[in-house]
Amino acid sequence: MTEQKKHKLSILFSAIAIVVLALLLVGVNKYTAPTYMLRTVLQLGSIYALVAVSMNLLNGFTGLFSLGQAGFMALGAYTFAIFTIPANQRAGVYYLYGVADWLANIELPIVAALIVAGIVCAIMAALIGAPVLRLKSDYFAIATLGFAEIVRIIVGSSPMNRITNGSLGLKMIPKFPNFYFPFIVVAICIFIVWLLINSSYGRAFKAIREDEIAAEAMGINLAKHKRMSFIISSFFAGVGGALMAMYMGAITSTTFNITLTYNILLIVVIGGMGSLTGSIISSFLVIAAREWWLRFLDQPFFIGGVQIPLFKTGFRMVVFSIILMIVVLFFRKGIMGTKEFNWNFILKRMDKKQPAGGEGNE
Amino acid sequence: MTSTAFLQYCLTGISIGGIYALIAIGYTMVYGILRLINFAHGDIFMMAAYFMIFAMVDFALPWYVSIVIVLAATILLGVVIEKVAYKPLRSSPRMSIMISAIGVSYLLQNLATYLFSALPKGYPKIDFLMKTITIGGISTSVVTFITPILTLVFVFLLLQLINHTKIGMAMRAVSKDFETSQLMGIKINRVISFTFVIGCFLAGVGSILYFTPRPSVYPLVGSLPGLKCFIAAVFGGIGSIPGAMLGGFVIGLSETFIKAAGYSEFSDVFTFILLIVVLLFKPTGLFGEKTTEKV
Structure with missing residues (x-):
């Protein structure tokens, strides 16, 4: 089988896989009850996938270890919320402090507000990026991390009462218009990141990750590419934060604390630093495990009428963090390492005549 | 602000600053030797508080026994963390070991939530520390008064240890050059364990002093003080013990005065802004040594 044919087959397989996944989503939507856990896991998982991909772009592809993701998510979520809470319900939401006059009648459509949320984050990233990116x-x-905390504290502070509703947080944020909405937005965003990674910019990012000094010697403009990576990553973190706000319907500044950044970082690590597909797979796995499959650990557990004492509230998260530590310590590459998912395992099997080691695709 | 009130705030600020200094020393020493931000340090501080509750409330031990047990348990915890979570990663990139530290912090928080529940628990009161004393018109509790004194004593002892003993010399050598000192026959694992022993001992002392005047402990209580103390260490120049102490006092004092001025919401913002400003204008901190990156 020639390389060209393999390439064509891979695209075909990918197309089939996307159609199958889309059909599965339709199936889930049609045949499950609205409260079924799988729906929650899929929606939340897709949001985490977007944020994890945005973090991976910085941490895994460009080698900039950022812990500011929650700050940008907070910025995105709040921007989205203040522009989309229905104007006629604002009085109710800001019942204690009243709403700022300029804000009272602005109401953007959801998609526009998502983009605005991303752009606000991108501008913020451009502003703080100039000084912060000089640090090693x-x-x-x-x-x-400090920036993320500053954002979180300011957003929830009293001088912002008439805009962000201070410590009370915002509610009545529009929910997803339909079941498919988060998947479509996330798919588009991740596709854009994928295009970026496979462009010359993406190769420059990877070069910076591998060795800054060598990359600079090869003529890569370090400052420009780092700034670009930081801004793009923040844009998608902001969109992710906005989706999170839609998913939850109500947000307060404590939603976006350091633990959220840690959660995302650990998803990225489990998936593999430097692998988009790894981040996506691990987001769904981690969310499914945390919210669904490991739930039983929090319930009292009986064997033959005897209660096993380990099982009580909180055990789930302990087990979960131990799994994380095992991954961090013993499977440092995560699920995918720096590789992307590909169809070679099928292609090789289809192509038994040729020795398996002959191609240089990876 | 009257002069009495001013002095009162000064004392409070120095007292909290002393506690920050004790914890910051743990960060600065570990960073000096392993080049690792030990994100779990704030959670070790939190666990020490729970050990105290265990010893004094659950086992009803007298305070002097409890303090010894708490310090021993905290040291043990720190050394175990180092052996299990950091030692296997010693030759891997710095990013992995930092992720491991974040993982440990996450694990300790979840473990504390599981074992002690997320609800705040009352911290036991040590009577003689809570007594009110009056000095020159300022009335304060004993603990507020002895904290800065204890801090200074510990810093003095630590400096003696580092400058005038064999293990101190080994520590200085390791922080200068990890690999060369290994070649010179320094048992690197012993030095690192010893660093964690000191760091955790001071975190344990800091924890007792911090929580005694405060009502309760909950699993996330360590993360914010932990970050602030790391900032104190950065401010003073990471790797420098007097620097960490000074950083602790500066942050403690400024925080107290910002709170006194009625901006308590923003005291933490100030600390983080201080961090970013320091990093931008003097990344090596006040007393840090300048290092050059070799190709």
Whole structure:
């Protein structure tokens, strides 16, 4: 089988896989009750997939260890919320402090507000990126973490009462217009990131990750590419935050604390730093495990009428964090390493005549 | 603000600053040797508080026994964390070991939630520490008064240890150059364990002093003080013990005065802004050594 034919077959397989996944989604939507756990897991998983991909773009592909994702999500979520809460319900939401005059009658359509949320985050990233990106590895991490905390505290503080409703948080945020909405938005966003990764910019990002000094020597403009990666990542983190706000319907500043960043980081690590498909797979796995499959650990557990003492509220998260530590310590590459999902395992089987090691596709 | 009130705030600020300094030393020493931000340090501080509740409330031990047990348990916890979570990653990229530290922090928080529930628990009161004393018109509790003194004593002892003993010399050598010191016959694992022993001991002391005047403990209580103390360490120049102490006092004092001025919501914002400003204008901190990156 020639390379060309393989390439064509891979595209065919991918197309089939996408159609199958889409049909499965339709099936889930048609045949499950609205409260069924699978629906929640899929929606939340897709949102986490987007945020994890955005973080992976920075941490895994560009080698900039950022811990500011929750800050950008907060910014995106709040921007989205203040522009989309129905104008006639604002009085109810801001019942304690009243709503700022300029804000009272602005109401954007959902898609426009999603884009605005992303753009606000991108602008913020451009502003703080200029100074912060000069810092090296762990200093960059701690500075972005500091930024995320600053955003979170300011958003929930009293001078912002008439805009963000202070510590009360915002509610009545429009829900998803239909079951498919988050999947479509997330798919489009991840597709854009995928295009970026496979462009010359993406290759420059990877070069910076591997060795900054060598990359600079090869003529890659470090400052420009780092800034670009940071801004794009923040844009999608903002869109992800906005989707999160839609999913939850009500947000407060504590939703976006450091634990959220840690959760996303651990998803990225489990999926493999530097693999988009890894991040996507691990988002769904982690969310399914955390919200659904491991739920039983929180319930009292009986064997032959004897209660096993380990099982009580909180055990789920302990088991979950131990799994995480095992991945971090012993399977450092995560599910996918830096590879992307591909169809080689099928193609090889279809192509038994040729020795398996002959191609240089990976 | 009257002068009495001013002095009162100064004392409060120095006291909380002293606690920050004790924790910041743990960060700065670990960073100096392993080049690792030990994200779990704030949670070790939190676990020490739960150990105290265990010892004094659940086992009804007297305070002097409890303190010894708490310090021993905290040290043990820190050393075990180092052996299990950091040692296997010693030769891997710095990013992986930092992720491991974040994982440990996450695990400790979840473990505390599981074992002790997410609800705040009352911290036991040590009577003689809570007594009110009056000095020159300022009335304060004993704990507020002895915290800065204890801090200074510990910092002094620690500096003696580092500058005048064999293990201290080994620690200085390791923080200068990890690989060369190994070649010189320094038992690196012992030095690292010893660093964690000191860091966790001070975190344990800090925890007792921090929680005694405060009503309750909950599983996430360590994360914010932990971050602030890391900022204190960065401010003073990471790797420098006097720097960490100074950073702790600066953050404690400024936080107290910002709160006193009625902006308590923004005291943490100030701390984080301080961090970013320091990183931008003097990334090595006040007393940090400048290192050059070699190709």
